[in-house]
Amino acid sequence: MVIVMVEYASEAHIQQATQKLEDKGFSVSRIVGVNQSILGAVGDKRGIDPREFEILDGVERVHVITVPYKLASREVKPQGSVLRVGNLDLGGQEAVLMAGPCAVEGEKEIFEAAGIVARAGAKVLRGGAFKPRTSPYSFQGLGEAGLKYMRAAADEHHLLVATEVMSVSQVELVAQYADILQIGARNMQNYNLLREVGKTRRGVLLKRGLAATIDEWLMSAEYVMSEGNEKVILCERGIRSFGNHFRFLLDVSAVPAVRERSHLPVIIDPSHAAGVRAKVPALARAGLAVGADGLMIEIHPHPDIAVSDGPQALLPDQFLVLVEELHRIARAMGKRFADEGSTVGMN
């Protein structure tokens, strides 16, 4: 922590701040300028509230030096993590494609969707069995039946399953069927839930909250990791901003920012940000080009009859065309997508 005293701060105020730093276990050095003193405090003291020093008399401002996360920090693994989920590697040289409908709507639909997903060479089938809906009057998901359909459909096509878990009580059930447990943006700081998925050994896809800073996002990853589960995949899906030309504002700069601070893989979901399918391909391309480790895209065999978010689901043909383009862009960047046929889930 670095404490900047106001100009001409009294010696008593400087002493008081120094004393408080030392009481908290810091070792303090004073730098004396012409009119102003700076106190440099060293010691690995995460979790101290800098405001405790800000409000002291004579203190102008406080700068925190240590990032508040440990396990998620890049310092731990400077080369970055490659996470093994099923037979799939996340975070390595290969980009990973995840796709599927917003919600699992029935057995037939999810098998059809899985077929399209596999045909495009994607490795993970996404779909919601428990749905967080803004309205209590909307369809809330098929629950366990949806999980069963999804697992069977994925297995038939050698895909992994990624699906959302909304509450602590659902974790055990969902973990029986899914390879990757998704934490939705609205639950990014549902700490009880984070701890619970941290107790499983499934992959955890942690979506960024609508108004979360990168550091808050990584702190949520830290909650999961502090329970012993290191398989956290971060997912940028758009933040809240002014303007009416998007559903959420896709923050592509989150990808290089995560890279700089953390060893965890980070993917992009262009569908929720776009809100309508016409804008999904452009954002998907941008997400790949900015350097994401993968993409999660909503598709639907018959989006006009989808019960949820149909307007943002790509049509099967659109998806196949987009994937071709994404493969070409990946090659242009010296990357490739994970090879078809190499993954088997739930191992």
Next chain:
Amino acid sequence: MVIVMVEYASEAHIQQATQKLEDKGFSVSRIVGVNQSILGAVGDKRGIDPREFEILDGVERVHVITVPYKLASREVKPQGSVLRVGNLDLGGQEAVLMAGPCAVEGEKEIFEAAGIVARAGAKVLRGGAFKPRTSPYSFQGLGEAGLKYMRAAADEHHLLVATEVMSVSQVELVAQYADILQIGARNMQNYNLLREVGKTRRGVLLKRGLAATIDEWLMSAEYVMSEGNEKVILCERGIRSFGNHFRFLLDVSAVPAVRERSHLPVIIDPSHAAGVRAKVPALARAGLAVGADGLMIEIHPHPDIAVSDGPQALLPDQFLVLVEELHRIARAMGKRFADEGSTVGMN
């Protein structure tokens, strides 16, 4: 719903949009302009996704007419609700003051705090026994022991108890001790939790999420109310924005906005927005003056040794001085604060 067709839209496209509206149960009128047609669709069809129409060929834009909440809407109670919680009325002519420490830290501290709260004429003792902390390594609250201390302290001073509930599994326990169950900003869209507190008959203090629109906030209230619990008190506590001169940006305009759309009472928490105690009085005055039904303010008998958010807690003397000023401002506005001694909790 109102559908604006593009200029010179083809008859086929207009027919297609009309048909889809009728399929969804709307009654459709077509307004023909010089170059452009508008389709006006009437029918109480909440929950239809307007994007289903936006993506149709020939459609320029879609305007939704019906608000998505019913029970929380002002239309239901144009005069506004007065909620009875314990012996306290919320939402009526009298403003309500809630105060207490961020976290319950021990028996002695909470009794001391309750004494200060009562002395100031506040009616509700706040304090966290379960604490949502950004870091998994921070103090997470005393749990049930904290609830017991708080209840006893409140009872001694004839105060109600407001305390946060973070997960479905805590609801039953917390409801045994508290008059008001607080849903934190980070859980505003934790729908399972909203439903669960909706099944109790306690008051529910619903904090606005960091990036929630007024309509999303009211939809969360609707989740609670749809389970049969109408005692929802909204609480503005600051949103996320750019800038470094606040912890969160207090949106005082949320108060008149809620008034216009909903019959529910709305209070302001100036403490989390301010972040440091020096700025709390100014924001508290603004919150009262803008017309809130009450204020929730963090105080601490000894904030320098508080385990959480001490820097934003008012000192006892500051709090008493502020309350005097708030009383004067209330009178200047033709309002008053709830009278001392009139409430008994848990009845």
Next chain:
Amino acid sequence: MVIVMVEYASEAHIQQATQKLEDKGFSVSRIVGVNQSILGAVGDKRGIDPREFEILDGVERVHVITVPYKLASREVKPQGSVLRVGNLDLGGQEAVLMAGPCAVEGEKEIFEAAGIVARAGAKVLRGGAFKPRTSPYSFQGLGEAGLKYMRAAADEHHLLVATEVMSVSQVELVAQYADILQIGARNMQNYNLLREVGKTRRGVLLKRGLAATIDEWLMSAEYVMSEGNEKVILCERGIRSFGNHFRFLLDVSAVPAVRERSHLPVIIDPSHAAGVRAKVPALARAGLAVGADGLMIEIHPHPDIAVSDGPQALLPDQFLVLVEELHRIARAMGKRFADEGSTVGMN
């Protein structure tokens, strides 16, 4: 400046950063922690780009210590400035009320408006002769004719004149008629214009830009002051944010934030943030209660025929009722409004 090196930074990298700091004229102290070093650099070097150090090898982050403004800084006048404009004191114990129509629309209208303004005890007549309009096809103001009408109307009622100046070429003209030159939010960083009004000796009402931080706002004040004009009055009028329940989001916390950093007076304009007159009184009360040095409120004798922003103008009767309430709130806070009849402009 404080430079935090990465953990285990090499001696060569620490030397390089130290050398660069010294080259820029800083005096450097090194603080050695267990794994990490900190370089504390002192010296009054405003205007150095901290990113020059951020990008050096081995540097983790850089903290800037010195605020970038000098003349606008509170350090210069710890007690705050009281600015004399006409016979009016701004920034002292008395709050100042400014009111008038959005635009000067004609001689009759502005005289009528001035009468209402004076009757309410306001001291400054506002109104635009040059109007920044979003659309090039909208009414752009009466120009010099409008200035003349406004001056005459203000003089008849012993009011000061505040009016917007949009470009360098208008400054000389507007300064002939106005006591206070208003810089609109959209021009807050129009540096040529800021310098030009800085060359006059009129008051300068500097509106905060829609996306300006407090420090950027004060830097714009510094532009004006660096030309020798210290009469800068800051005006918070709402910032851009998500949500549809306001026109702009009134940031009442800007007032205590300005107080902390600058000696300049700061007022609040509730009208543009509200967007519709029904919400103006609530925001005006909040602005006064948070501690602003004054309020600028749009009124109109006949808002239904106003050429610009009529919907947000208060009706005369509404205004008079509001002013009564504001006086009561001011007294409740131990403040008062500037006394009627004490000011004469253009002296």
Next chain:
Amino acid sequence: MVIVMVEYASEAHIQQATQKLEDKGFSVSRIVGVNQSILGAVGDKRGIDPREFEILDGVERVHVITVPYKLASREVKPQGSVLRVGNLDLGGQEAVLMAGPCAVEGEKEIFEAAGIVARAGAKVLRGGAFKPRTSPYSFQGLGEAGLKYMRAAADEHHLLVATEVMSVSQVELVAQYADILQIGARNMQNYNLLREVGKTRRGVLLKRGLAATIDEWLMSAEYVMSEGNEKVILCERGIRSFGNHFRFLLDVSAVPAVRERSHLPVIIDPSHAAGVRAKVPALARAGLAVGADGLMIEIHPHPDIAVSDGPQALLPDQFLVLVEELHRIARAMGKRFADEGSTVGMN
């Protein structure tokens, strides 16, 4: 305009709103629902303030149908514009690369920069001779000398010149030297300046304001175009948002949004958003992949001695490597960059 009346609105209120619409020249149709009426008003009435109707008794909300810009609207040129500037086509099949230093610092430096820019196959040399600086104490640009150096350097390498113009009084001078007049983000709503560049026949590079919506940005383009200059190139350069992981938040979704609403070309400037050079390539790739018509990138032959924004300037070698990658990505998308050697400026 569509006016939604409140439920059970009185016939008198419906009549009043209808009358007011008709007074404004609209033709009105009434749609009668079960409890609620809708008034559909047709007529090409741009510039009417919808709030005039919102504040009428019995009106719940108002939806505006007509976009406020005409000349910038896609309806005018559904296929999109290809703008001819010098020998360069902007907005067609070929992407355009613009590059150069933040500021023109001297003759030698700008010739060196132009050489690098040309070597990379870029077509436009950027650089500031008049610099908008946050601080009045910073370097403000070389003025006309800078323009001369830049023109000569560009001519030597067959490049066009793009440079910022900050005030009305500079337009004539800058237009003598530059092919493209840049309007900075802070001046996006400096209407006098927009009109003035609209009177020239130079290209106008209009940067998006930090807090501008797409519609406001297009309205600013409309200002330029309404003076007869149709050569407006839009440039997204990052908006203001919360978070500290960027300098400005690059909004890549602005590109498809502009495409949908306007026929004007739109490019991306990744440098100001990134703030440090390490993040520029990722954002540049994203900008190209999202579909921009070009990129404007800051480079510097010796960024460590740059007077302004050196930390975000790419090194010459980095730039050449990035351009190779951009070419490959363009080909992957079926696009290409404008061919080397084909442009001559100032024709």
